[in-house]
Amino acid sequence: SQKIEQNSEALNIQEGKTATLTCNYTNYSPAYLQWYRQDPGRGPVFLLLIRENEKEKRKERLKVTFDTTLKQSLFHITASQPADSATYLCALDYRGGGNKLTFGTGTQLKVEL
Amino acid sequence: ETGVTQSPTHLIKTRGQQVTLRCSSQSGHNTVSWYQQALGQGPQFIFQYYREEENGRGNFPPRFSGLQFPNYSSELNVNALELDDSALYLCASSLQQGANYGYTFGSGTRLTVV
Numbered sequence: 001s002q003k004i005e006q007n008s009e010a011l012n013i014q015e016g017k018t019a020t021l022t023c024n025y026t027n028y029s030p031a032y033l034q035w036y037r038q039d040p041g042r043g044p045v046f047l048l049l050i051r052e053n054e055k056e057k058r059k060e061r062l063k064v065t066f067d068t069t070l071k072q073s074l075f076h077i078t079a080s081q082p083a084d085s086a087t088y089l090c091a092l093d094y095r096g097g098g099n100k101l102t103f104g105t106g107t108q109l110k111v112e113l
Numbered sequence: 114e115t116g117v118t119q120s121p122t123h124l125i126k127t128r129g130q131q132v133t134l135r136c137s138s139q140s141g142h143n144t145v146s147w148y149q150q151a152l153g154q155g156p157q158f159i160f161q162y163y164r165e166e167e168n169g170r171g172n173f174p175p176r177f178s179g180l181q182f183p184n185y186s187s188e189l190n191v192n193a194l195e196l197d198d199s200a201l202y203l204c205a206s207s208l209q210q211g212a213n214y215g216y217t218f219g220s221g222t223r224l225t226v227v
Contacts, residue, residue, distance in 0.1 A: 004155075034215060043117070043203050043218030044156065089155055100146070100169050101216065103155030 002027045004104040006090060012110045013080055021075040021107045023090035030092040033066055033073050038087045038106065047088075048075075080111045115140055117219035119204050125225045126194050132224065134189040136204030139217045144168070145187040146216065147179060148203040156203055162187055191224075199226045 005024045013019050023033070031052055036044035050057045050066045050073070057064045063076040077084050087108045091101040118137040126132050138145050144163045148156035158171035162181035176192040185206070191198060201223050205216035 036218075041220070041223075043205075043220050044216075046215030046217065049215055091155075100158040100161060100171060101156075102158065103148075105153070105155045 002092075002102060004028075004090065004092060004102060006088075006104040007107045008105065010108040010110060012112060015081060015111055015113050017080055019077040019080045019084070019109055019111070021088050021090075021109065023073040023075065023104055025071050025092055028071070028092055032093040033064075034091045034093075034101065035062075035064055035073075035075050036089045036091060036103075038089055044089055077109075080109075082111045082113060085110045117204055117206050117217050119202075119219035119222050121222060122220070123223045123225075125227060128194055128196060128226055130194050131190065131192045132194060134191075134202050134204075134222045134224070136187045136189070136206075136219060138185045138187065138204075138206030142206035142208055142217065143185050144207045145181055145185065146205045146207070147187070147189045148205065149173075150201040150203055150221070152200075159189070194226045196226050199224060 003026045034049045035047045037047055038044040048057055048059055048064045050064050052068055061078045065074045087106040089103050089106040091103045117139050120135045146161040147159040149159055150156040159173050159177055160170040160179055161168045165181045178190045181187045201221040203218050203221045205218045207214045207216045
């Protein structure tokens with residue numbers, strides 16, 4: 001069955017450093033991959049979408065890579081700030097999967113002063 | 114431009130009861146998806162509606178049902194509530210069906226079944 005794995009342990013980094021979060025998937029042939037941010041008690045907020053034929057996407061301090069050979073996406077936040085502290089979710093659109101997004105369990109990021 | 118609005122924000126129900134959750138989609142969005150998120154987990158897809166028709170369903174039993182109205186707002190109904198139904202229920206709207214557009218999520222309804 002399809003499986004999405006994100007770092008289950010929280011990631012703690014210092015302010016100003018680059019945070020890198022990993023999303024690995026198996027038994028998928030996704031057409032798209034999306035990243036969301038979720039704060040406690042709130043719904044996810046859409047950040048970036050990358051298509052299978054794109055290697056990299058950037059938006060301000062955010063960068064996403066998508067390697068369909070490794071079945072992996074990396075999500076980078078450069079010059080991280082305490083306000084970036086949140087849970088980050090990756091989600092895949094499974095080709096033929098009934099127009100649904102399948103989410104990973106998320107990685108909690110904490111940016112410390 | 115308003116976002117996605119869900120009501121109520123919190124709800125406590127007794128096992129065996131029925132519940133209806135409501136969602137107003139973002140202006141201009143014609144597709145609504147519902148997700149269930151247990152504590153510490155990612156959202157799990159329940160179903161999606163496009164132009165008032167169900168357009169994809171996840172691994173949830175038939176006691177989970179929904180509706181989409183002509184104004185694209187939506188309802189999620191759950192019958193015969195079980196303790197395991199306790200979760201955050203999220204509604205997400207998007208411009209088109211499929212996941213090639215980012216979803217706009219509401220803040221969710223926290224359902225507790227006792």
